[in-house]
Amino acid sequence: MSRIVIRGGLVVTAAEEVHADVLVEGGRVAALASHDSDPARGWTASADRVIDATGKYVIPGGVDVHTHMELPFGGTHASDTFETGTRAAAWGGTTTIVDFAVQSVGESLRAGLDGWHAKADAQCAIDYGFHMILSDVNEDTLKEMDILVEEGVTSFKLFMAYPGVFYSDDGRILRAMQRGADNGGLIMMHAENGIAIDVLVEQALAAGRTDPRYHGEVRHALLEAEATHRAIRLAQVAGSPLYVVHVSAQQAVEQIALARDEGLNVFGETCPQYLFLSTDNLAEPDFEGAKYVCSTPLRPKEHQAVLWRALRTNDLQVVSTDHCPFCFVGQKELGRGDFSKIPNGLPGVENRMDLLHQAVVDGQISRRRWIEIACATPARMFGLYPRKGTIAPGADADIVIYDPGAEQVVSAATHHMNVDYSAYEGKRLRGKARTVMSRGTVVVDQDRYLGRAGHGRYQTRETCQYLV
């Protein structure tokens, strides 16, 4: 059994910051002890490897609970495979993803889930789990939900958007929520009024408003807020908790905050694109705005401050990426002359930990809150804690040695995601993952990639560990 000591760093978890040495044995955290205390000196003497973390943070590997590797969308597929996407995640200090397996209309949940296992098996560089997208709620699939929860697929995404593809009406949503209330499955909601949006899309196109920026206009903030409100009240009636994904609008945050003030188990996630980008990007000329088309859409800059505040006050609990990359050439370009044909989604799985660290540098969030929203809470929300999301005896040794002083400039020329642009091109960030460990195996060391496809293990999950 290999023994690794990480020596001299500042261990930062959601709960505390301590100058401690960390002993890793057999892929798990065995113990923490004060730096250079008697026990720590003993470990160093007998270790197979000592990693010097002086001047660095020792943090849990990132847990990104919203990715879409290889997602079929709009006649094409997200450009990262499980192999390329998880490798890029590792480079960026993320050591667990939870991706969305898709049940297509007319298909069983089992068939959809099997399909996702087939894509991911033996491909992943880091550990991974699955949520299930429910596109077809019926008697059979409701029964299958129970089985999936038993097997460790404990969360289900429903869509109030995308009529004819993923969309569920309120009756189907209510039924899935009732089932979730019963079997412990957490309902995740894409909250946008897709029926109304489709009318506005048709009207915009008929009026010749075809540029990418109109994607943001037709997907109105009030239609996000309305759907968020409706999802909250349906969940309340069903007696089920609710997790609202990719929240971007101030008015939607207000609905979540109101529900939380009422004591409901309502949670919200936002993503780096909503915190750092805006409708200014969607309006970039020469069709460049297409690079920023995702749903929910980017909002005017004023919404960013509200999202940051909500992250501080815990009205929003999680930042995940919604990583769903499409190349500009050949994929985003499908929507030239018709914004509704631009495949929806942004790359970001490699950038999340660093962008959020920049927010620590800028004073938006504290260091511990960074780890809480990016590692600990996502792990608790989706039943992976304390195996993932913290550094404590017994936890998987998914550990990042993070250099808070490193400087980097984000660029598609140097990133590892399989996509031909960066949404954050040219952005200067302070901080970078230096050594990344997945279950005690070093997968990134300085500027070298040491991981391999197939190292990542499928994770069965407990039900939500975050309920009040």
Ligand code: URP
């Ligand atoms: O634009 C996005 N978010 N694409 C991925 C699918 C989804 O709705 O999460």
Ligand code: ZN
């Ligand atoms: Zn396909």
Ligand code: ZN
């Ligand atoms: Zn969505």
Ligand code: ZN
């Ligand atoms: Zn998504």
